[in-house]
Amino acid sequence: MAARNPLWRRTPLNRSWQNIILSLFVIVFIAQLSAPTQAQAQSIANDDNILAAANPQGKKDSSPSLSWIQKHLGTKSPYPHGDKRASPLRDTPKGYELAQVHLVNRHGTRYPSSSKIIAYQKLAAKLGKTAVPGYEWLKTWPGGELYPVEQGNLLTPNGDSDLYQIGRRFGIRYKDFINRYPYDANTYDIRSSMKPRCTQSAYSFTEGFFQGHHTSVEVNGIKQDKSKRPPLQPVAISTLPAGLDKEIAIQDSCPRWVEKIKEDDNTVHEMEVYQKTFLPQLAERLTSLLSNGVSQVNVTTKDVESIYGICSYEVSVYNNDKTFCELLKRGGPVSESKNSSFVNFEISGDLDDYYVFGPVIPFNRHPGCFLGTNLANSIEAALTADPVIPEDDELGPSYYRGVFKFGHSETIFFLSTFLGLHNQTSVYLTGDMTPEQYAQRDFYTSKISPFSANIAFEVYRPKPSNAIRKRADSPKGLVRLLVNEDPTIIPGCGSTYFCEWDTFKQILQKQGAGCDYEACCVLDPADGQTCLSIDPLTRNY
Incomplete structure (x- = not known):
């Protein structure tokens, strides 16, 4: 009998090699069982091609980050709290004192409208029919829990936080001002749109603004019983019915603007021109992404717009870009470049708001003129004399130390247009511009009117020792503009923040x-009435 090859003796080492070989056979067998179908393989290849095209240098991940997406969602962008710092006012011009503060603030982050919530749930059910691996979450997406229908358009919990944080920073900035002028209803004028999300925002802001400045601790030298007073400073908030409010819920009180601009088909022409350059292609890519040999999901352009809408709320309300935003990342160019799906939607939204609210149509200055008129009158009074309380307290004082108004994105847009901010004077936005031209635009709604956007005016007057103020005199003073809490040069005031x-x-x-x-x-x-034109300055259609 032939001798056995000693190399094949049963040893612990040989048994280990045998186990390894057996494991490899098992792994190969399992891999064959789980191999994707031809359709799935093609879908994966398509995705890889999209990723490769958007990432030609082979970077690890070129998908837009959550922090980047947050800054490119138009009017659904969350407020950039991380960029803001709380510090006392320390740069009052020499010889001046802060006499008045004006604030116009958009409401905080809100839920979608009830009709959109229902539409989003239906869309999730439609997309949930996909059998493509990786999208099982569409079948169980808890839209009804995340966005309750009965809470449509209401302020979210972080919407409360938005305004409280802004109010707290303003309260710290103007601490000395509040100490000098503590709250009462004849010193601070607080107004809101009649919408609950605005009145609630007003309450949250004032809670932060007056924190630590409770006026009922001591009255006329007599200390109050803490157990019998409210823990926070109560404030009076005024509202007007829709249609009568010419300062805050502006569009409801200007029928000519509604009919001739907002509801005119020509107003959305440029947006529609631009959408044709990317929406159909994105719908096709998403259809391919969610379809295979087992299931076919037809994604329409309307569906794509809704996907972007849900993505926007997922980010602004829950800081979540891993659901519907992920569809946009995988379905379109994913780099943080001018060609990404998010930038396309941002430009599309900007074109819409630019013509509906922006400076391209001269008449769009008019809806903000009543707000601007009251601003001018209030500043003039603050610089002229000390406030006088009339005998009839229903009329209010001659001016207020603080004027705070809480409204909507339209409030911010109309006031910005009236002031000439973001005027886009060099090249007016159209739907057929180059990516380079869009990148140079002034009109970014993500920066102009995110949730909780605000415009403030600080009014400084000479100290009493430096000037005698009489109503007959031309009042002297300085005004500084803050846009989203940042000092901003007023157009027409040269290069200084403090405008005469x-x-x-x-x-x-x-x-x-x-x-x-x-x-x-x-x-x-009426005949003879001089009104601004309702036509765009340039018509390309």
């Missing part, structure tokens, strides 16, 4: 302060 009141007053008058709001907002203005 005489100069700013002329700017406001030129823009339309003192306008006849009602006369120009009726559908058919």
Whole structure:
């Protein structure tokens, strides 16, 4: 009998090699069982091609980050709290004192409308029919729990936090001002749109603003019983019914703007031109992404717009870009470049708001003129004399130390247009511009009117020892503009943040302060009534 090869003796080492070989056979067998179908393989290949095209240098991950997406969601962008710092006001011009603060604030983060919530749930059910691996979450997406229908358009918990944080930072900034002028209803004028999300925002802001400045601790030298007073400073918040509010819920009070601009088909023409360059292709890619040999999901352009809408709320409400935003990342160019799906949607939204609210249509200055007129009158009074309380307290004082107004994105847009901010004076936005031209635009809604956007004015007047103020005199003073809490140069005021009141007053008058709001907002203005044009400055259609 032939001798056995000693190399094949049963040893612990040989048994280990045998186990390894057996394991390899098992792994190969399992891999064959789980191999993707031809359709799935093609879908994966398509995704890889998209990723490769968007990432030609082979970077590890070129998908837009959550922090990047948060800054490119138009009016659904969350407020950039991380960029803001709380510090006391320390740069008051020498010889001046802060006499008045104006604030116009958009409401905080809100839920989608009830109708959109229902539409989003239906879309999730439609997309959930996909059998492509990796998208099982569409079948169980808890839309009804995340966005309760009965809470449509209401402020979210982080919407409360938005305004509280902003109010707290303003309260720290103006600590000395609040100490000098503690709260009462004749010192601070607080107004809101009648919408609950706005009145709730006003409450949250004032809670932060007056924190630590409770006026009922001691009254006329007599200390109050803490157990019998409210823990926070109560404030009076005024509202007006829709249609009568010409400062905050503006569009409801200007029928001419609604009919001739907002509801006119030409207003959305440029947006539609641009959408044709990316929406159909994105719908096709998402259809391919969610379809295979087992299931076919037809994604329409309307579906794509809704996907972007849900993505926007997922990010702004829950800081989550791993659901519907992921569809946009995988279904389209995913780099943080000018060609990404998010940038395309941002430009599309900007084109919409630019024509509906922006400076390209001269009449869009008019809806903000009543707000601008009251701003001018209030500043003039604050720089002229100390406030006088009339005998009839229903009339209010001659001016307030603080004027706070809480409204909507339209409030911010109309005031910005009235002031000439983001004027896009070099090249007006159209739907057929180059990516380079879009990148140079001034009109970014993500920066102009995210949730909780705000515009503030600090009014400084000479200290009493430096000037005698009489109503007959031309009042002297300085005005500084803050946009989303950052000092901003007022257009027309040169290169300084502190604008002479005489100069700013002329700017406001030129823009339309003192306008006849009602006369120009009726559908058919009377003969001889001078109103701004409702036509765009340039028409390419």
